[in-house]
Amino acid sequence: MVHHPSYAVPSLKQGFKIRKPPQVSKEPQNNKESETREHQNPSPILEDHEMLLPIEIMFHVFSYLGPSSLCQLRLVSRKWKSIADQPSLWHSLCQSHGLISFNHQEDLKTIDWKRIYRLSSPWRWNLQPNITEVALSSNGMTLAYSGSKMDWITCLSEGPIDGSHRYFEISIDRAECPRNSIQVVFGCTGHMLGRQSNTPFGWNTSSDRNSWCYRGDGVIMSRGLADVTKGQTFGSGDTVGFKVNLKKKSLTFYKNGVPQGRPLTGIVGNLYPAVSIISGNQISIHQVTSIPSSLKNQSIKLITK
Secondary structure, three states: OOOOOOOOOOOOHHHHHOOOOOOOOOOOHHHHHHHHHHHOOHHHHHHHHHHOOOOHHHHHHHHHOOOOHHHOOOOHHHHHEEEHHHHHHHHHHHHOOEEEEOHHHOOOOOOOOHHHHHHHOOEEOOOOOOOOOEOOOOOOOEEEEEEOOOOEEEEEEOOOOOOOOEEEEEEEEEEEEOOOOEEEEEEEOOOOOOEEEEOOOOOOOOOOOEEEEEOOEEEEOOEEEEEEEEEEOOOOEEEEEEEEOOOEEEEEEEEOOEEEEEEEOOOOOOEEEEEEOEEEEEEEEEEOOOOOOEEEEEEEEOOOO
């Protein structure tokens, strides 16, 4: 549960500015004069909309918002950005999601809590509502394909990869399709939505130019083409993951913590973690929580899940 700071709330007279409605002239005006006057004197109701509330109340309202809402609101204006980026807001989010095991207020300004949350927070699948053959668990982390169809179901994460250096991993709970050696495909893609198709993502050289994936048969795909190096095959009981560094534009796949193939380069775009599964298979997000290397010298203890 998020602990919200308490504030001495100013009176409404102090917080709101009373604005008089613009005077409407009774004299007839032609269209050109009216357009010119409106352009020179915009409606005062639209002016300084973020100044209607004092910053203390705005901060208190922001403290009730989730991470996605904060990231959207910070785009409204410089003032809203400064409020949404306050370390204490992200410190509370880290606490409420169980990412930290202490409450040291003196560390609020010395640690980048927003980065801690971004690198360590759980991620979820975003299953399209028109896909009925696959069941998504209530926590958004497990996909189970129990239908009889032989189509591939591709599912993307709720949001794109944020941060320059991230690691994503899934566990293969079940891979029991007897008529397909690929079974599961995991990686990242520039597609915005999941799909139901006769092929997994990363297969097509034209539509998958911004896709990189690792298949259950060991083949590593880069931009719709098989890479020159392969990885080991994987199946039930294995974990597969990928480490992406958007700053260096590189990506490496892993099986059970061991690097597979060679590091891929030229990784660009607005990318989403993605998985393709076929009938009879089930996968789950394997949440990996670790201390970012750049912050290991600071006294941060993350809870391993």
